[in-house]
Amino acid sequence: MTEQHEQHTHRFERGTDGPKVIVVGVDGSDSSLRAAAYAGGLARRQRALLAVVYVQPLLTAGAAMGAPVAETTEEIAEDLIGQIRDAAERAKGIFEVRWEFHTFRGDPYNGLVKAADELKADAVVVGASEQAGHRIIGSVAIRLVKAGRWPVTVVP
Numbered sequence: 001m002t003e004q005h006e007q008h009t010h011r012f013e014r015g016t017d018g019p020k021v022i023v024v025g026v027d028g029s030d031s032s033l034r035a036a037a038y039a040g041g042l043a044r045r046q047r048a049l050l051a052v053v054y055v056q057p058l059l060t061a062g063a064a065m066g067a068p069v070a071e072t073t074e075e076i077a078e079d080l081i082g083q084i085r086d087a088a089e090r091a092k093g094i095f096e097v098r099w100e101f102h103t104f105r106g107d108p109y110n111g112l113v114k115a116a117d118e119l120k121a122d123a124v125v126v127g128a129s130e131q132a133g134h135r136i137i138g139s140v141a142i143r144l145v146k147a148g149r150w151p152v153t154v155v156p
Contacts, residue, residue: 018046019122019151025053025112025140026080031127035155036084039125042153043097050099051119054080055111077103108140116150125153 024039026032036052043050056073081101102119104111116124129139141154 019048020046021049021051021119021121022046022123022125023051023053023112023116023119023121023150024125025055025108025115025127026084027054027108028076028080029127029130031130031155033083033127035125035127035153038153038155040097040099042123042125043099048098048122050097051115051121052080052084052099052101053112053115054101054103055108055115056103056105057107058105109143112140112144113147113149121150123151123153125155128154128156 019042022039022043024032024036026036039052040050042048054077056077084099084101102115104115106114112124112126115121124144126141126144128141141152144150144152145154
């Protein structure tokens with residue numbers, strides 16, 4: 001019995017197998033803005049759509065005391081989109097990134113899961129938690145990784 005091996009010509013395909021939609025969670029924290037910058041570079045190199053997602057909390061401690069939570073979270077969303085537009089304008093001519101801004105309501109984990117599902121994300125990027133309590137109950141990033149539904153990058 002003889003074995004025959006076929007010689008296949010193997011060609012490298014540049015830029016065809018990467019993610020098409022990258023979701024990045026932003027909340028205005030330094031780590032989330034670093035995550036957005038990282039995701040923006042990844043989206044540029046992969047020619048992917050960058051979906052910037054802000055999850056507006058439904059209820060906070062301030063709501064129990066009568067603070068206008070909906071108005072406050074809307075202001076945060078408007079501020080974030082303004083910052084992103086400014087950054088995109090400064091980068092114009094240097095490199096281009098296709099991006100969209102989305103807001104969802106709920107807790108950050110469920111909001112990002114919903115966003116990633118609805119936007120058919122190929123990858124999710126988040127900033128590392130800056131809250132001490134997350135070491136005990138788990139951060140959004142850890143919960144996303146454990147969900148095992150997308151590649152998750154956590155930016156410090």
